[in-house]
Amino acid sequence: MPVPDFVRDSFVGQVIYYASGRRLFRYPEERPGFVLPPRYLSNSNEKPSRDSPASQPRDRRDSALSQRGPRSGSDRSQTLAEEPSHRDSKRKRPAGPLERESSQARELLHVHGRDAAEIEKAEEREIESSTIVDWYGPDDPEYPGNWSFLKRSFVTFQIGWLTFAIYIGSALYAPGIQDISQKFGISPVAASLGITMFMILSPLSEIPQFGRSPVYMVTMLIFVLLQIPTALAKNLGALLPLRFFAGFVGSPPLATGGASLADMWPPADRVVVIGVWSLAAMCGPVLGPTLGGFATQAEGWTWTIWILLWLSGTSWVFLALTMPETSSQAILYRRAVRLRRLTGNPDLKTQAEIEAANMTMNEVAMMTLVRPFLLGFREPIVIFWNFYLGMIYGILYCFIASFDVVFIEHHHFNLAQNGLAFLGIVVGGVIAFFGFLPWALFSLKPKFANGTFVPEDRLPPAFFGAFFFPASLFWFGWTSAASVPWILPILASGLWAIGAFYLFQAGMNYLADCYPRYVASVLASNDLFRSSIGAAFPLFSTAFFHNLGVGPALSIIGGIAIAMLPVPFLL
Known part of the structure; x- marks a missing residue:
């Protein structure tokens, strides 16, 4: 059935x-x-030409296919029984602007530890002796770019929800810091290590044999199970390692969620869907103190963890039942396995499978684990945006500490009311998203249609965000006194959310467009920097605001933001 x-x-x-x-x-x-396409029926079939779609670089074929967009249901129904006409498709497609990389990036990303030319020759020999398993045609319904708009939207919602369900765990814990400090007999700074340890993340590998969905689901299941001993922890020695491992295994959707979206959506639409994902990533740590404040006030810090368990557990069940694989390489690998079993032909392989087979375990580790680190330290574009977006996340976690000072100490809010103050950031993010849509639809999208798009076209929103970002910090800092109405710093936090959203949007899309073939590694590198900076800020935030005052402290951070203001203009 x-x-x-x-x-x-x-x-x-x-x-x-x-x-x-x-x-x-x-x-x-x-x-x-x-009806199996004839070229997969025997070993003696003519191998695809090096200029045919089956032998072209994967990122080029995927980019071309994704531009076609979804097909109607009647068109899809005939796809699997049809053999594409390769005679009509042997023209080599020119590399577009989305496929360019810096020479340094190519050198860095293709390094293997052995002679690259030797590996390339070995791959070419195996490709020549194998039948490359590829899409059945430009309308293949299994290609994520050809899924219906409704299906892609549903999976986009799932990626956003998965990101939200993990990210909320970082800040949901924050309102319980004082309760943990009292019950464990430790300082608030030591208790805040529960945020820091959770934020030290590590991107897991992407290998065609695995795909994205199994990695998401297995790691999230471990994340869910870890919440039980975390809630039952009786001392800091048990709590901190559990928080660290939860953050570690929860990292894949935060590191590669954007890559999952890029699997399905063409570049012209990606600007909008990454905006949805960005909003989910922002709402997680912002709504965490809102839920955590009510839970801690009513039942103590352990209920912040039980809420995270219920939220992530129900999310896992929903996603495990309905979330499909989005990685083109993984989908084609599974197809190749099926075709080998059905035909008995061991030479049916995907190009990614051949590339993986010619790599040692050391080289696989280099590609999946070391590459994000190297990108983050050696590519100037990645370095600038990693620190810029890292500052945004660091200040977000600074806000968690500053809200306690401003609204609890100055305005005498309770924990629940203090959590509600974070809704100003959520409202600002929503306003930024809907303010961003007209530009994306009526200014950016036509550039894709007429072929004039370049990655730098993503940057104009960052011009506004670069000014809103420091302005909001000065506004919030100097309206934080008890004599100033509480609504003013909340409005300032909304302006901060608008600036942060525009910078995040521009930066993530720009990085993805500059390194189209290595989106996952670039975004993993960015996530590593964001998480590391976000992890450091809670350690000094409370003392920072108490010793200097909220106004002077945020003015220092605002000064750093002003120093970084020229970055999007220079790029």
Whole structure:
């Protein structure tokens, strides 16, 4: 009995598929009546030309396919039984502006530890002797860029929700710091290490044999289970390691969520969907103190962790049942496995599979773990944006400490009321998103249509954000006194959210466009810097604001933001 594709391709669907010996949740190739394309039937078939779609670099083919957009249902129904005409597609597509990389990036990202030319020759020999498994045609329904608009929107919501459910764990803990300090007999700074340890994240590897969805689901399940001993911890020695491991295993959606969106959406639409993802990433740590404040005030700090358990646990069930794989490389690898089993032809392979087979474990580790570090320290574009966006996240966690000083100590809010003060940031983020849409739709999108787009076209929103960012810090700092109405610093936090959203939007999209083939590594590098800076700020924020005062303290940070203001203009 056929099941919806998103259920079949979900984590649970894949478990059922393999556990049933591939008898349940079958793919089109495994159903009666499927017509296999002739080039996959035997070893003697003519191999694809080096200029054919099957042998072109993956990022070029994916970019070309994604520009076509989703097809109608009637068009899709015929795709799997049709063999594409390669005679009409042997023209080599020129590399567009989205495919350019700096020479230093190419040198860095293609380094393997062995002679690169030797590896490339070995890959070429294997490609020549193999039949490359690729999409069945430009309208292949399994290609994420050809999914229906509704399906892509649904998966986009899932990526955003997954990011929110993990990120809220960083700040949900914050209102319980004083309670932890009292019950464990430690200083508030030591208690705040629970935020810091959670924010030290490590991006996990992306390998075609794994894909994104299994990594998301397995790591999130561990994240959910870790919340139980965390809530039951009786001392700091147990609490901090558990918070660290929860942050570590929760890192994949934060590091590669943007790459998952890039799998499905063409560059012209990516500016909007990454905006949705950015809003989810912002709302997580902002709404954390709101929920955590009510929970801590009513039941103590442990209830902040129980809420995180319920939220992440129900999210895992929902996503495990309905979230499909988005990685083109993983989808094609699974297709190759099915075709090898059906035809008995061991030479049916994907290009990514051949590339992975020619790499040692050391080289795989270099590609997936070391590359984000190297990108973050050696590529000037990545360095600038990593520190800029890291500052945004660091100041977000500074706000968590400053709100306690401004609204609890100065305006005598209780924990629950202090949590509600963070809603100003949420409202500012929503205003920024809807203010951003007209520019994205009516200014940026036509540049894709007429072929004049370059990555720097992503940067104009950052021009406004670069000014709003420091202005909001001075405004918040110098209206934080008890004699000033409490609404004014909340309005300032809303302006900060607008500036932060515009900078985040411009930076993330710009990085993705400058390194299209290595989106996951670039975004993982950015996440590493953001998380590290965000982890450091809670350690000194409270003493910083108490010793200097909120106005002078935020003025210092605002001065740093002014010094960074020229970055988007120079780029």
